[in-house]
Amino acid sequence: MKNPLDRLKENISSLPRSQKLVVDFILSHYNDVGFMTVEELSKKVGTSTTTVMRLMSSVGFSGYSEFQKNLQLLLKEESTPHTRLEKNLTTFSQNERWLNHYDLQLAQIQQANQINMETNLSQVESIIKKATNVFCTSVRSGLPVAQYLAHNLNRMFGNTKLTLADSSDWVDDVISFSKEDVLIVVSFARYGARLMHYADQARKNGASVVVITDKFSSPLLAYADAHLICPAESISSHNSVVSSFFLVDYLISALALSDSERVKQRLSEVNNVLTSMNYHIEKKNN
Incomplete structure (x- = not known):
């Protein structure tokens, strides 16, 4: 056809x-x-x-x-990887690839900034700050973003868990969700159906849902109480996570600065445990 x-x-x-x-x-x-x-x-x-x-x-x-x-x-x-790769093979010459990659990522960060500005970011920050429990989830290309966010939020506040939507383990968590909790879903094209199921169940149990995605046409936005739009084009076949990491990194910083005393106390306690384990490699003086 x-x-x-x-x-x-x-x-x-x-x-x-x-x-x-x-x-x-x-x-x-x-x-x-x-x-x-x-x-x-x-x-x-x-x-x-x-x-x-x-x-x-x-x-x-x-x-x-x-x-x-x-x-x-x-x-x-x-949106299939092989189609995107085939298209980009004819778009960028070998000599242009680095500059096109640089220009594309810079443009997408600027676009993410223009789309979200302080309104969307402040709304997401407020939802996370008020939550008793935070759950971050994703599949495939969005997983590194969810993992980075979950790691840093949990290190600072101790109330965040990474759950894998591709596993059914999230069902054990979602049945206990309440209006005090928030689910953060990271998803780029082609969007994972299981993420939609997870978000739907979270909403039904009263939790807030924050969606980090790449387009306003993303089906995940139907479940969102707040969202961040992060363009995810690349010069190859994959979803780029550069603009989403940029915004997520800002969120981590903003949340730490807004509750600095609590975060300092927790980071100090974490550091004491790691030091007692000789976890980090110490630089030796000559």
Whole structure:
């Protein structure tokens, strides 16, 4: 079956202006449109649902649902590692790779900053500060981010646990969740279904859910009380965690500074135990 975006492009010249505006929006925002209702799409474009439905009929779809289903299949295919690698092989020459990597990561950090600013970050910080227990979870590419966050929060406050959504062990924790707890979910495309199950159960038990993800079209956002959007493109096939580490590192610092006396006391106690074990390699004086 032909790519649904290609079908729009092939027919755009014969469409009335009102439908061309819808096509322009879809082609520029197709990642988001894949998860919009027809009402949300028409509102974004500034037109009617009737115009959107007429467009779908004009380009050969039985309706918006059929178009969206095909678009979601395309998005799923585009997010596979081998597809991303194949695309990037033709995009970047060998001589340009380092500079393109640098420019891309810098741009994504700046984009993450613009999207989240202090509003989202402050909201997430407030939820974590008030929580009795914090649970961090992820699968696959998001796991290092969740692990880094869980390690540092637990070192500072002693109330954080890393749970693996790919294991069923989280079920033993989630049944005891309450409104005093928070679940932090880290997920990038292609999003893990088990993370959605975990987040859903956490919400049902009254816990707050914080989602760290890469796009506004992420299905995990449906479960979020607060979120951070961290672009995760790379010049290869993988999800890059650079911008998410940048924001998570800030969160760790902000939380430590906001409760510095408590954190200092706990870090001192932890250090005393590690010192008694000769845990660290000490530099010897000559």
